[in-house]
Amino acid sequence: MGDRVAAPGSEAVLAMPRPSRYYLSMTVLSLFATRVYHARLPDEIDVHELEASCRSIAEDDEAGQRWCEENGFPGYTSYSSLADLPWRFPIFEQVRKALDRHVAAFAEELALDLDGRPLGLEDLWINILPEGGIHTSHIHPQSVISGTAYVAMPAGSAALRLEDPRLAMMMAAPPRKRHAAEELQQFVYVQPAVGDVLLWESWLRHEVPMNLAEGDRISVSFNYRWDA
Numbered sequence: 143m144g145d146r147v148a149a150p151g152s153e154a155v156l157a158m159p160r161p162s163r164y165y166l167s168m169t170v171l172s173l174f175a176t177r178v179y180h181a182r183l184p185d186e187i188d189v190h191e192l193e194a195s196c197r198s199i200a201e202d203d204e205a206g207q208r209w210c211e212e213n214g215f216p217g218y219t220s221y222s223s224l225a226d227l228p229w230r231f232p233i234f235e236q237v238r239k240a241l242d243r244h245v246a247a248f249a250e251e252l253a254l255d256l257d258g259r260p261l262g263l264e265d266l267w268i269n270i271l272p273e274g275g276i277h278t279s280h281i282h283p284q285s286v287i288s289g290t291a292y293v294a295m296p297a298g299s300a301a302l303r304l305e306d307p308r309l310a311m312m313m314a315a316p317p318r319k320r321h322a323a324e325e326l327q328q329f330v331y332v333q334p335a336v337g338d339v340l341l342w343e344s345w346l347r348h349e350v351p352m353n354l355a356e357g358d359r360i361s362v363s364f365n366y367r368w369d370a
């Protein structure tokens with residue numbers, strides 16, 4: 143990759159490395175990176191306790207259960223019914239604090255210029271996806287960073303499927319070869335483990351394909367916003 147050189151305006155101009163003049167000599171740049179951040183919840187968060195909390199909240203949340211039923215949502219989500227999990231439950235406050243640190247680190251990694259205004263938690267919600275459940279492809283359009291912490295992933299749990307954000311513009315492009323390098327693939331599956339935290343920029347389209355595990359796949363998802 144070439145160095146950046148100063149430009150007249152605020153944008154830097156890439157200094158292109160010079161290929162030689164031999165036949166087919168070339169350089170190839172990789173531009174416009176899509177980054178996915180992978181970390182772990184800290185040890186002081188007891189993931190079994192977190193799982194028990196998710197299950198008991200789901201059991202008690204009749205408004206949430208009703209919403210899932212009315213909207214054909216497989217399993218349970220607290221998304222529409224409980225907006226204040228970290229305030230109500232100390233273990234979710236621990237999760238929030240850990241996520242705050244990871245989101246700040248990811249923002250740094252992405253070189254986001256936040257102008258002194260840190261990203262703040264907007265929503266945090268529980269997902270309990272039973273065997274056979276799916277969560278169709280979507281983005282989180284009002285947020286900056288979105289992600290998920292994984293609480294229960296029984297054997298056979300669905301991976302997370304990430305989609306090339308340019309796909310909608312590739313009207314006539316052929317698909318990529320099956321064994322193309324990972325950064326050239328148009329869909330990438332990642333298989334998180336219990337205690338993992340994944341973060342991505344909120345425009346990155348993602349889905350949870352059918353959960354083939356016999357047990358519930360339990361996760362806590364969240365959005366971070368940038369306050370004006």
Ligand SMILES: [Fe+2]
Pocket residue numbers: 280281282288348363
């Ligand atoms: Fe999502």
